[in-house]
Amino acid sequence: MPNGIAIEIPSPIENLQLPEPNLTMWWKNALNHRTFWIDFDIDVDLLSIERMILDFNRQDAGIEPEQRKPIVIWIYSYGGDLDCTLSFLDVCELSKTPIITINAGVAMSGGLMALLAGHKRYALKRSRALIHSGSTSGGGGTYEQSEAAMADYKRLIQIVRGYILERTGMDEKLFKKKQSIEWYLSADEQLANGIIHGIVSDLSEIAGIC
16 A cells, blocks of 8 residues: 555446346347337337347348247337338338237337238237328428428328238228228227237237247
């Protein structure tokens, strides 16, 4: 000790910053089980799941798709940002590793779109879904800017409409009639309209799916 001054060295354990338990669980499920939750309003946080989907595809390179361990995505979301949703759909479409989506109770608006992104899709028996036309973000600007924004919004709505019809095989006339209102669907209605492939009513069924 220089000059008789005691120097206190902190223990490495005292300074160790442990990750939050929910973050630890997120990574454990992601890395070991390939299981994710979209349990938030859709925004750029969805990109973290997209990155993992791309990474799993890199890991699975050279393995036939049917031999790959599926990616399982549970959805409990009322929707959110449309641009983020469309990016997620594109990444899921590119994935050769199978993606399973499950409506864990609520899949509305963008949440329903995320549900439809699965190669195989399921819902819990008391789950609900919502199809609607969405809403504009408002905004100001010049007349020309507002007009351009509305034209872009209409284009996006056409993309959404086409995607839903493509993924479900739903009757187009029925879809157009229902889309103009807030169309809520029970699990049975989700199944009848091709949104999901099956209804999960028992944990053993989930184990079989995942």
